[in-house]
Amino acid sequence: MAIIEIENLTYRYPHTSQPALRDLSLQIEPGEFVAIVGANGAGKSTLCYTLTGFVPHFFQGELSGRVHVAGLETKEHPLEDIVLVSGLVFQNPFNQISGAKFTVYDEIAFGLENLGVPREDMPARIERAMALTGITAMAERSPYALSGGQQQRVALASMLVMEPQVLVLDEPTSQLDPLGSREVFAVIRELSREGMTVVMAEHKLEWVAQFADRVLVLADGQLVLSGPPAEVLTSPLLETYHIGQTRYTTVARRLQAENGWPAGQPLPVTLEEAEAGFKAALIK
Amino acid sequence: MPNAAARGRAGSSNLDPLSLQMDTDAHRQKIVDRNLSTIFYLPSTIFLSVSIYGLYLWLRKNCMRIHIDNLHFTYPSGVRALQGVSLTIEPGEQVAIVGQNGAGKTTLVRHLNGLLLPSSGTVHIGDWLTRDSSVAKLAARVGYVFQNPDDQLFKGNVRDEVKFGPANLGFTPEQIETQVDEALARLELSEKAAVNPYDLTPTWRKRVAIAAILAMDTPIIILDEPTTGQDYYSVQHLAGLIQHLRQQGKTVIAISHDIDFVAENFDRIVVMGQGRVLLDGPAEAIFAEEEILNSTYVQPPQLARLAGRLDLGQVVYTVDGFLAAYRQRNPAVSPVKPPISGG
Numbered sequence: 229m230a231i232i233e234i235e236n237l238t239y240r241y242p243h244t245s246q247p248a249l250r251d252l253s254l255q256i257e258p259g260e261f262v263a264i265v266g267a268n269g270a271g272k273s274t275l276c277y278t279l280t281g282f283v284p285h286f287f288q289g290e291l292s293g294r295v296h297v298a299g300l301e302t303k304e305h306p307l308e309d310i311v312l313v314s315g316l317v318f319q320n321p322f323n324q325i326s327g328a329k330f331t332v333y334d335e336i337a338f339g340l341e342n343l344g345v346p347r348e349d350m351p352a353r354i355e356r357a358m359a360l361t362g363i364t365a366m367a368e369r370s371p372y373a374l375s376g377g378q379q380q381r382v383a384l385a386s387m388l389v390m391e392p393q394v395l396v397l398d399e400p401t402s403q404l405d406p407l408g409s410r411e412v413f414a415v416i417r418e419l420s421r422e423g424m425t426v427v428m429a430e431h432k433l434e435w436v437a438q439f440a441d442r443v444l445v446l447a448d449g450q451l452v453l454s455g456p457p458a459e460v461l462t463s464p465l466l467e468t469y470h471i472g473q474t475r476y477t478t479v480a481r482r483l484q485a486e487n488g489w490p491a492g493q494p495l496p497v498t499l500e501e502a503e504a505g506f507k508a509a510l511i512k
Numbered sequence: 513m514p515n516a517a518a519r520g521r522a523g524s525s526n527l528d529p530l531s532l533q534m535d536t537d538a539h540r541q542k543i544v545d546r547n548l549s550t551i552f553y554l555p556s557t558i559f560l561s562v563s564i565y566g567l568y569l570w571l572r573k574n575c576m577r578i579h580i581d582n583l584h585f586t587y588p589s590g591v592r593a594l595q596g597v598s599l600t601i602e603p604g605e606q607v608a609i610v611g612q613n614g615a616g617k618t619t620l621v622r623h624l625n626g627l628l629l630p631s632s633g634t635v636h637i638g639d640w641l642t643r644d645s646s647v648a649k650l651a652a653r654v655g656y657v658f659q660n661p662d663d664q665l666f667k668g669n670v671r672d673e674v675k676f677g678p679a680n681l682g683f684t685p686e687q688i689e690t691q692v693d694e695a696l697a698r699l700e701l702s703e704k705a706a707v708n709p710y711d712l713t714p715t716w717r718k719r720v721a722i723a724a725i726l727a728m729d730t731p732i733i734i735l736d737e738p739t740t741g742q743d744y745y746s747v748q749h750l751a752g753l754i755q756h757l758r759q760q761g762k763t764v765i766a767i768s769h770d771i772d773f774v775a776e777n778f779d780r781i782v783v784m785g786q787g788r789v790l791l792d793g794p795a796e797a798i799f800a801e802e803e804i805l806n807s808t809y810v811q812p813p814q815l816a817r818l819a820g821r822l823d824l825g826q827v828v829y830t831v832d833g834f835l836a837a838y839r840q841r842n843p844a845v846s847p848v849k850p851p852i853s854g855g
Contacts, residue, residue, distance in 0.1 A: 268715040268743045319714060319741065322660055373589045376659050376737070377613030402740040403659075405612045405769050407809035431743055434814065472744025475772060475814040479834050499814070503821040510842055 231394060231425050232256040232279065237293035239274065239283055248274040250449040252293075256427065258393075261420040263436040263457075264429045266446035267470035272429035273319060275446065276398045278302070279427055281310035298393045298425075312343070315392035317384055319399050319429075324383035325371045332358075332374075333367040336386050343390070357389035360415050362408075376403040384412065388419070395419070397428040401435070413439040433474050437461055437497035445469060462495040476502035483509065576603040576638050576653065576731040576763060578624060583633035585619055593619040595787035596633075603731065606754065606764045608774040611784035612809035617767045618659060620784070621734045624765070625654040637732070652681055655730035659737045659767075661714070661721035670712075670720050671696070671705040677728040688727075695727035698753065714741055722753070733757060735766040739773050751777050775799070775813040775829040783810060796827045 237252040249271050256262055264272050277283040284291045285307040295302045298313035318324045329335040336354050345353070358364045361381040366374065371382055380403045387395065397416070401409035413435045420426045420441075430436050436443060436457060443460040445453035447469040453460050462477050473481075476496045483489045490509050496502035578601040585594040593616045601607055609617045622628040623635045626647040635642040637653050655677070658664045667673040674695055678688045696702045699719040704712065709720045718738070725733060739747050747770070754777050757764050768774050774781060774795075781798045783791035785808030791798050799805070799812045802820075811817070813829040824837045 266743075268741075268746060269713060273713070320660070320662070322662070369589065373587065373591070375614045375618065399741055403613070403737070403769075405809045406771070406811040408613055409769075431741070470743065470745050472747075475831065475834075476818060478831055479815065479818075479838075482831065482835060483838075499817055499821065502818050506818070506822055506838070510844075 230255040231258040231298055232427070233294065233296040234278075235294040237278065237291070237295060239278065239289060239291045241274075241287060241289045244289075246449075248449050249278065252449070252451050254444065254451060254454070256425060258425050259420055259423050261417055261426045261439065261441045262428070262444060263440035263442070264427065264444045264446060265431070265433065265436065265460075265471055266429075270446040270469075271449040272446055273398050274449075276316060276396045276427070276429055279394065279396045280314045280316040281305070281307045282316065285310075311392075313392060314394040314396065315387045315390050317387045317395070317397040317400050319402070321376070321380040321383035321403065324386065325379060330370055331368050332363060332371055332382050332385075335371050335382060336389050339386055339390050353389050353391070357385040360388055360419075361385040362411060377405060377408055380404060381408070381412075392424070394425045394427070397426070399429055399431065401430070401432060409435055433461055433472065434498065437474065445471065458494060458497055458501070461497045474498070480505055577601070577636075578732065578763070579634075579636040580620075580623070581634045581636075583620070583623060583635060584631045585616075585623070585628060586631050587619075593787055594623075597784075597787070597789055598633075599782065599789060599792070601763060601765065603763055604758075604761045605780060606758055606778050607766075607780045607782060608778035609765065609767045609782045609784060610769070610771065610774060610808075610810050611790070615784040615808060616787045617784055618736055621656070621736060621765060621767065624650075624732070624734060625656045626650045627656075648680075651677070651728070651730070653730055654732045654734065655725035655728050656734045657721050657725045657736060657738065659740070661709075661717040664721055664724070665709045665717060668708055669706050670701055670709055670723075673709055673720055674701075674724045674727045677724055681728055683729075691727045691729055695723040698726065698756070699723040700749070715743070715746060718742070730762075732763040732765070735764070735768075737767055737769070739768055739770045747773055754778075771811055772813045772815075772829070775816070783808060795829060799827050799829060 232255065234252055234254050237249055238247050239249045240247040264275060266272050274283060277287065278295055279297055281302050283289065284303065291303060297310065300310055300313060302310055326335060326338055329338055333354060336357055337350055340350050340353065358367060361384050363378065363381045363385060366378060371379065374382065380400065384400055401412050404412065409432055416426050416428065417439045440457055443455065443457050444451055445460060452469060453463060453465065461473065466473060474497055476499065480489055480495045480502065484495070488509060493505050493508055496505045580597055580599040583594050583597040586592045597620060609620065611617055619628065623630060623642060624637065626642045626645060629643055637650060640650065642650065665673055667676060671692065674692050675688060678691050683691065696705055699722055701719055701723055704716065709717050712720065722738065738750055742750065751773070754764055766778065779794060781793065781795055782789055783798060783805065790804050790808060791801055799816045802812065805812060815831065815834040816827060816829045819826065819828045819834060819837060824841050826837045828834045828837045
């Protein structure tokens with residue numbers, strides 16, 4: 229039984245003439261780690277907002293179709309009910325930080341306070357969230373005295389601590405260095421293996437390829453491709469949708485055009501696949 | 513000249529042929545002298561003018577040299593963000609700064625326009641010492657595009673935002689219009705000129721922030737994480753912009769985590785870690801230092817890693833460079849027909 233079900237979703241922001249999402253339908257199973265890729269403006273953020281109730285409750289506008297998340301039909305429940313089951317990590321970490329707290333520790337506790345979580349339960353949850361995001365050493369620092377990347381980890385921790393059933397992340401690694409990005413992907417996958425459903429909008433295709441179970445491609449507000457990373461990220465259609473590819477795919481494709489790539493060998497998306505493919509090309 | 517005057521007065525009333533002849537001779541001599549002067553002094557004058565102009569240009573060019581000397585900086589919170597950074601950037605260089613989160617990259621570049629002042633050490637932008645110059649003054653030489661565009665956007669529409677900088681630098685109205693139009697066109701914002709920046713997506717707000725700095729026509733431009741959140745095509749567009757700035761002779765300093773972007777667009781890479789400069793040089797030299805890069809969480813570019821795994825024996829980081837190295841090692845897979853460009 230899918231934890232997320234969207235049927236014929238069309239949504240238009242107020243004061244705009246074009247819908248941001250058109251006739252979109254999808255299903256996501258519990259515990260799946262789904263990545264959403266697409267060019268800027270394709271509708272990734274809008275879909276993230278829809279899965280967490282900000283569309284339509286915060287942004288208003290016109291929404292038609294069904295959006296069913298973790299047992300709730302989002303149109304029919306207020307935002308304060310939806311946030312209990314579905315949490316959003318904003319694209320801009322600076323916006324996620326509340327400004328109401330003076331230390332990272334308190335910032336992370338803030339959400340739990342608002343949920344009325346018993347005090348004695350908080351430390352364990354907060355410490356776990358900090359450990360998962362590698363910010364334990366920053367617990368007593370002000371959230372505003374951190375680098376951009378550190379702030380992004382705090383934003384992530386402040387959502388992880390809420391333990392939502394569905395975690396939606398809008399480009400959660402934009403400010404992070406490569407190792408930091410990999411850590412976030414690894415932690416997210418770990419959580420999805422433990423049962424959390426994850427939907428993540430991302431541009432970093434190399435990590436998407438390595439960690440996501442499924443990739444959805446958005447173009448112009450529509451869902452145009454859906455499938456395993458190896459398939460979707462090597463699709464020749466990506467260029468039409470203004471989505472790039474990893475350099476591994478680029479060089480393999482170039483070699484393929486010159487008949488230098490072994491027939492039947494799939495185009496690589498990751499370093500490992502590229503290494504295997506190029507070595508196979510030599511044996512041939 | 514009393515004698516000449518006297519002679520002249522005398523000459524005009526004296527119609528003695530001999531004195532007339534003498535005056536004519538003197539007059540002719542004067543003309544000859546003047547011609548000789550022209551022949552002799554004109555080249556010297558030209559040479560001198562050119563030299564002085566050349567000196568002026570050289571001074572102006574070197575006016576934009578960035579010189580950072582043993583810079584230490586500790587935040588009020590006690591964090592020692594920079595621990596002895598020394599760096600010189602010549603006018604017209606394109607430099608990328610990479611390194612782990614918290615290495616001190618943004619802290620470093622904020623010293624270049626005076627947003628931060630050294631705890632010790634000095635920062636010179638040309639002949640201006642940042643400690644003695646206000647942020648407003650330094651803005652004429654250093655344009656800084658913030659990591660978070662929302663930190664700098666504040667006007668009600670894109671055009672006004674882009675106009676603010678040049679208007680405050682004292683350009684003429686005509687220059688301002690031209691510079692604003694050019695900056696908008698270059699960032700593909702011409703059609704969005706009347707839109708409120710906060711009605712644009714974060715990606716477009718980044719473009720507005722960049723346009724606002726471009727319009728100021730500063731000799732030095734700092735881009736703090738210009739590629740974050742940008743899709744593939746926006747990153748390509750940015751690469752084109754950097755090329756354009758190179759042709760204009762601008763100094764470009766960019767902080768980025770996108771190592772492929774850095775490798776493909778910057779001649780010089782500075783690697784920072786824990787408040788220090790760990791490496792400083794061209795891409796080939798930098799990507800060979802895997803251990804140092806690992807220590808500051810910098811990954812070599814995708815193709816450099818692949819080349820390493822395949823033992824290609826060369827440091828490569830572009831598509832063409834990789835394929836050339838691969839073919840060199842494996843002649844059996846040379847192209848049977850000319851490669852299709854693009855891909």
